[in-house]
Amino acid sequence: xxxxxxxxxxxxxxVGAATYGIGRCPGVSAVDMAARAGMLALADAGLxxxxxxxLYTSAPYEALGGMExxxxxxxxxxxxDCNRTGGSAFEVYVQQAALALEAGLxxxxxxxxxxxxxxxxxLSVGMTRQSPWEAPYRPLAPISSYALAASxxxxxxxxxxxxxxxxxxxxxxxxxxxxxxxxxDPLGIDEVLSARMVSDPLTVRDCCLFNDGAAAVxxxxxxxxxxxxxxxVEVLGAAHAVTHREIxxxxxxxxxxxxxxxxxxxxxxxxxxADIDLAMLYDAFTITPILFLEDLGFCPKGxxxxxxxxxxxxxxxxxxxxxxxxxxxxxHPGMYGLFLLVEAVRQLRGEAGERQVQxxxxxxxxGNGGVLSSEATVVLARG
Amino acid sequence: xxxxxxxxxxxxxxxxxxxxxxxxxxxxxxHVFYPRIVEPGTGADDLEWVExxxxxxxxxxxxxxxxxxADSYNVVLVDLAEGPRLxxxxxxxxxxxxxxxxxxxxxxVRDGETPLLVFVPA
Numbered sequence: 001x002x003x004x005x006x007x008x009x010x011x012x013x014x015v016g017a018a019t020y021g022i023g024r025c026p027g028v029s030a031v032d033m034a035a036r037a038g039m040l041a042l043a044d045a046g047l048x049x050x051x052x053x054x055l056y057t058s059a060p061y062e063a064l065g066g067m068e069x070x071x072x073x074x075x076x077x078x079x080x081d082c083n084r085t086g087g088s089a090f091e092v093y094v095q096q097a098a099l100a101l102e103a104g105l106x107x108x109x110x111x112x113x114x115x116x117x118x119x120x121x122x123l124s125v126g127m128t129r130q131s132p133w134e135a136p137y138r139p140l141a142p143i144s145s146y147a148l149a150a151s152x153x154x155x156x157x158x159x160x161x162x163x164x165x166x167x168x169x170x171x172x173x174x175x176x177x178x179x180x181x182x183x184x185d186p187l188g189i190d191e192v193l194s195a196r197m198v199s200d201p202l203t204v205r206d207c208c209l210f211n212d213g214a215a216a217v218x219x220x221x222x223x224x225x226x227x228x229x230x231x232x233v234e235v236l237g238a239a240h241a242v243t244h245r246e247i248x249x250x251x252x253x254x255x256x257x258x259x260x261x262x263x264x265x266x267x268x269x270x271x272x273x274a275d276i277d278l279a280m281l282y283d284a285f286t287i288t289p290i291l292f293l294e295d296l297g298f299c300p301k302g303x304x305x306x307x308x309x310x311x312x313x314x315x316x317x318x319x320x321x322x323x324x325x326x327x328x329x330x331x332h333p334g335m336y337g338l339f340l341l342v343e344a345v346r347q348l349r350g351e352a353g354e355r356q357v358q359x360x361x362x363x364x365x366x367g368n369g370g371v372l373s374s375e376a377t378v379v380l381a382r383g
Numbered sequence: 384x385x386x387x388x389x390x391x392x393x394x395x396x397x398x399x400x401x402x403x404x405x406x407x408x409x410x411x412x413x414h415v416f417y418p419r420i421v422e423p424g425t426g427a428d429d430l431e432w433v434e435x436x437x438x439x440x441x442x443x444x445x446x447x448x449x450x451x452x453a454d455s456y457n458v459v460l461v462d463l464a465e466g467p468r469l470x471x472x473x474x475x476x477x478x479x480x481x482x483x484x485x486x487x488x489x490x491x492v493r494d495g496e497t498p499l500l501v502f503v504p505a
Contacts, residue, residue: 147445248470
């Protein structure tokens with residue numbers, strides 16, 4: 001197999017996937033949760049801990065979390081990573097693991113994450129410092145940064161608060177079909193609009209949850225995937241773009257790095273947005289899926305608000321988006337990107353129960369990190 | 384060893400003296416903010432301090448809401464006439480009255496003991 005367009009398309013597959021502890025997961029540590037999800041994903045694949053020779057994680061409170069998880073599991077991996085591209089880290093790991101697998105550097109990659117800030121609030125948030133160029137103006141981190149991007153989108157394209165609210169309502173309607181989702185009460189547009197304003201134009205219902213959860217996936221080369229326990233999910237493309245750290249340095253507040261990573265990942269995959277059956281788009285705030293729908297090419301720039309109107313991304317809509325209920329209504333423990341991949345795997349395997357997208361063959365999982373800073377796109381196919 | 388500029392410290396020293404300075408590359412002519420040791424993108428390291436005109440336009444705005452509406456405040460991104468964009472706030476106007484496209488000009492105020500760059504309607 002060769003690496004065309006910078007990626008070994010269809011050379012690797014996700015063969016195991018799991019979540020654990022979504023909602024509240026008290027009495028344990030973050031690494032306990034990552035380990036539990038990792039073991040569940042290995043069992044799902046019909047593999048064992050001794051098969052794993054590469055470990056990718058992003059510990060919520062521990063900068064050296066890669067070593068921590070290797071020690072915890074008693075592994076001596078050939079590759080360990082604990083990258084710091086925020087919620088997009090896990091889509092980046094799919095890219096990095098695929099390249100390492102294709103090169104023969106590794107044979108089995110475990111990507112695992114756990115975090116329980118709701119049950120076990122961190123004593124200190126020591127992982128990042130506030131920018132000295134922004135902190136004096138007291139933006140709410142990270143909400144105000146996304147609010148500034150939303151204000152610009154509304155100004156340029158006429159996007160409305162009701163259209164933003166459509167994203168939250170669609171996520172809730174999907175969550176109502178997902179027994180694992182944390183927030184399943186009915187939610188209407190008016191409730192989103194009348195919820196407590198946090199940082200204009202975003203109300204508390206435009207913001208993702210902050211709850212507990214763990215997830216993991218296992219990757220091997222495609223030839224070995226055939227021998228695993230479950231139907232493999234092929235990795236067709238994966239690309240990444242970082243454009244800035246702080247919102248004041250974002251080159252264009254209405255165009256994210258997804259406009260770079262998306263077309264690259266689709267070119268690697270040999271498919272386009274029109275072929276996609278499921279779009280898992282990181283919904284930290286209601287503005288983010290709107291930006292990603294545009295930047296990934298599901299609609300023209302500026303049309304995202306109109307694209308999501310009238311329930312278009314909810315159950316029965318024109319495009320299935322965030323079928324697990326998303327970060328807005330299912331789970332968001334700080335870095336959500338791995339849950340996008342797990343839901344895509346479940347849909348492509350046809351095991352999503354009431355929320356199953358019929359004949360789901362192709363999915364895109366798009367991770368976001370920082371404040372629209374790091375964007376990573378993965379294209380997956382039913383094997 | 385060549386002497387390296389101290390970007391943030393020098394900028395703050397200028398601000399303390401009542402001057403809003405930005406950097407400009409002698410070779411490319413490009414303006415830079417926040418201060419750093421090279422121009423982003425080009426890598427040009429011939430940056431010199433120049434006084435900013437202070438003229439700017441509000442590029443994006445949010446209002447951080449507090450329980451007591453009187454405590455709510457705006458946070459903006461402004462585009463300087465010279466090009467760079469930065470975060471700040473607009474003083475001298477109701478938090479809710481700040482609009483994208485509004486002409487503003489720089490002002491240095493005191494935030495406790497610390498000088499702070501803000502903007503006011505032009």
